Amino acid sequence: MNTLIKNAIVADRHIFKGDILIQDGRITALGEHLAAPADARVIDAAGATVMPGLVDVHVHFREPGFTDKETIATGAAAAAHGGFTTVCAMPNLNPVPDNVADLTKLIAKNRTDAKIHVAQFAAITEGLHSTTLTDYAAMKQAGALGFSNDGVGVQDAATMYNAMKGAAAVDAPIVAHIEDIGLVNHGVINQGQKAKALGLPGINHVSESAQLARDLTLAEATGVHYHACHISTKQSIELIRDAKARGVHVTAEATPHHLLLDDGHIPGDDGMFKMNPPLRAEADRLALMDGLRDGTIDMIATDHAPHTAEEKSGGFAHAAFGIVGSETAFALLYTSFVRSGWCTLKDLIGWMSTKPADAFGLSAGRISIGAPADLTIVDLDTPYQIDANDFLSKGHNSPFLGRQVYGRVLWTLVDGSVAYAKEDQQ
Template identity: 50%
Template sequence: MATVIKNGTLYNNGRTFKADLLMEDGKIVAIGQNLTADEVIDATDKLVTPGLIDVHVHYRDPGQTYKEDILTGSRAAAHGGFTTVGAMPNVTPVPNTPDLIAKMVEENHEKGIVHILQYGPVTNDEVTDDIPDYAGLKAAGAFALSNDGHGVQNARTMYLAMKKAKENDLLIAAHAQDDALFNHGVINEGKKATEFDLAPISELAESTQIARDLLLAEKTGVHYHICHISTASSLELVRLAKAKGINVTCEASPHHLLLSEDNILSDDPYYKMNPPLRSEADRQALIAALIDGTVDMIATDHAPHAKNEKTGSFTNSAFGITGSETAFAMLYTKFVRTGIIPLTKLLSLMTDQVAEKFNLKHCGYLEVGEPADIAIFDLNADFVFAEEDYESKGVNTPFTGAKVYGPTIMTLVAGQKVY
């Protein structure tokens, strides 16, 4: 049966326009004026976009499903308007083999209500120097590689991994962290570490490993993607690398764009994340990099934890913040409604730009013949984030209680309502 989304403002590939959108058999079959169908979705005064894309989520499945699982994670994504996500491999067991990747890909498809792309690990178990069978992982369904949560400590290991990834046309998404400089820290090295007497994390833990990896990426030609970039010095390295033609992209997370260490008013573990919240100067540098194109995309690093793991102090709690359900509304409210960036820029950073940089097919655009993966937002409506409204098992976000604009009204995957 055909369905038409009527009277909406559509976003596609950098522009917004008034049009109807006709769907049938899971695909977009027409975009234009005065379209009709048996089923009508009234989008008057609503924004209709391609389903958002998030290349950085943690679904904890298998092995840690008390925190999140494929179904709850994908429900959270749909609630936030996301229809395509990239799931990190820091699960139990780590999918080091083609068989394990194939099983995860199958489970993602069977249990998820959005498209879940699966990362394979850069090294076995994410913390060793042993490199898996990348060709086998790719054949089994891995779309990219990451050790997220762990930096690759050995430069030779990263060099060999990049060479092998390049041979197999696989992107490496790096959590840049030199453990010796990280030194078991829990909060950014700055005034809040001093105020609360907490173990500091030097910004050099991130930037020095990025500098190393950019030289390795230049030598190997691999597509090197930096996860959750967080410091001004790291951004300057990326600018220099892009000017030299190195194949590098980077993502910024909503929390690093929206918060700095200045927002930490007490020893509250809901503000504990890795990389940590940096200085206000770093946050402003991130916003400037978002505007000038140094930052290629926004990704949430959705990292749910059980409540007992996010209580007490920074010292003994887990790193991580949820993001799937808060990202769009927070960024729209704080950046678009305040005039920092236009709506089209925000949407590009969460749709077509992501698809282009990661070379993802059949997502990120509203085009005839493509899957009807669509999100509908009400930019005029305000609401307050509440724990009871989250679809994720994790409620570990300091954004709960914030009044925002732009709730997700509906999310469709292949034309089917999933939220």
């Protein structure tokens, strides 16, 4: 179906008021007072803002194996609700996509069950916990975007070194969950005053930065594209900044929750604030913001991690690590960063769309003639409250429930087709 979006504020590299014509899934015209073809659907944006579809390089859709938490269909619906047109799904599933047969099935299901683009990471090692590498050449040929052991990380240096050599040989990224398990030492919260006040075992910040230092050294030696997931500490920012200055091919992401919250915001023994890595100190959060601004952090990714209500109950000691983020990320960041004047809308679009697309070679992130019609239409002016009853994800585990925000998604279009429409949810 052909579509004409009229009366929009189009925000990309430049901002203008006008129309967007979509034909056969691609943008064919940009301008004012465009005429609609006879068979075109017309969407009157009525002054709402059209952005390039958002890109999230770190989500957990839980299928196969954990469909009580999320499915591909519900995870993709949640992503579309949040304005995301492309996401990259992690492989900590059951079965783990560590072989061509299981990966092929998963990629096929991503295509049939999701109304958005779902790129799939395969496992670095068999079963995630082993030291046996998967077949990178075969897995990439089968459609793997890159390789990750997200959720557990690679504990053995020799395994990571060989993984990086293997990934570099097939021009694929290593996407690293950075966590030295020995240094975590069964902690459940950041090591600091809040942990002491609550009487909880803390996670030392060096559990991240020590392994990151190892990995950056190995990445420099192998030439691999090394992507650092959910960076959370000041020391990690410094390590990445130095590595980039040396020419190491490293990209890094930060999550909305690590940018907006620190352990001083934790109200008490509330499992909704338990995540991995944990919320760090205020100095770490401010360092992340500085790193985002100066390019040390390349992009924002949600680490969308749905859990059942039972799994998030019981406080820090027993709750599962992780929160949902697909449906709240843009509004939270637009409200806190853009409306406050800390950054521009163009900056936020870069971190949430253009830069992640460019880093992973994805056909997304721009509004231009000939580009795929992956678009997000948002109301930037009307406030609303984050309400779990509005979520399309199975997971309601968020510390941001009840917060007033701006930036409600009205439509999400993928290849010109409607993946989400607010009017359909009313």
